[in-house]
Amino acid sequence: DAGVTQSPTHLIKTRGQQVTLRCSPKSGHDTVSWYxxxxxxxxxxxxxxxxxxxxxxxxxxxxxxxxxxxxxxSELNVNALLLGDSALYLCASSLEDRFVEQYFGPGTRLTVT
Amino acid sequence: AQSVTQPDIHITVSEGASLELRCNYSYGATPYLFWYVQSPGQGLQLLLKYFSGDTLVQGIKGFEAEFKRSQSSFNLRKPSVHWSDAAEYFCAVGAEDYGGSQGNLIFGKGTKLSVKP
Structure with missing residues (x-):
């Protein structure tokens, strides 16, 4: 049973750039949340x-x-990156009829320089 | 406002000793409560959850938690800690309120657990 996957694992960007992070939910899940x-x-x-x-x-x-x-x-896009956007971005998936029960992926570590 | 408080930032226990991690929440509606564990640089793994019914819930890796509505608490316990339990632990609260669209989880700031040999 495939869990939540995220790509890329790590990413380094410069201030002002744009970034796209990707997430595939757990098999059978239809709801995606980003943290x-x-x-x-x-x-x-x-x-x-x-x-x-x-x-x-x-x-x-x-x-x-x-x-x-x-x-x-799902994709998460962040425009006009700031230094403060440096963080671990986590994707979580769930079922619509129990969308608060969320299963997390390994995350994407974004560093903004 | 909704909030989760984990009073202990860092706890150190000896291997084989018992463990209790504290969690207090503030939420107006009926809460759903969760404990997650995070190893360094990793995502979050769900340890256990409380939705309704028996207030003592069992989770994976030998963990359990008890929901006490009167104290707004959901403390995590383990009778005998193993070195591999060293990690960061997060308590979270959520509610399924379609009217208010309360589908997100609100997390505490976490408690880092260190285990002494």
Whole structure:
């Protein structure tokens, strides 16, 4: 049973650039959530996608956007990168009828220089 | 406002000793409660969850947690810690409220567990 996968594992970008992170949900799951985990902190909710639409959003600026594809995979895009965007970005998947029970991928470590 | 508090930033226990990690939450609706574990540089692994019913829940790796509504707590316990349990532990609260779209998890800041040989 394939778990949640994310790519790439690590990424280094320069301030002002744009980045795209990818996530494939656990087999059978249809809902994808994204979280940002800064060093030494707990994960913070960015947004959640279901049926290719953003269902809920946390307190993140519009520079953070996402997409969900018909196969339930998802992308997180961040524009105009800031140094403060350096973090571990975690994708979690769940079933729509129990979307709060979330299973996490290994994360993408983004470093902005 | 919804919040999760993990009062202990860092705990050190001896291998074979018992463990209790504290978690307190503030949430207006009926909460769903979770404990996750994170090894360095890794993602989060779900240890256990509470949705309803028996307030003592069993999880993987020999962990258990008890939901106490009167204390707004969901403490994690293990009777005998192994060196491989050294990691960071996160408590989280969530609720499935379609009206309010409360589908996200709110995490505490984590407790780092070190295990002495």
């Amino acid at each position: 940002q985990q800064a060093l030494g902190q707990g994960p913070q909710f960015i947004f959640q996608y279901y049926e290719e639409e953003e269902r809920q959003r946390g307190n993140f600026p519009d520079r953070f956007s996402g997409h969900q594809f018909p196969n339930y995979s």
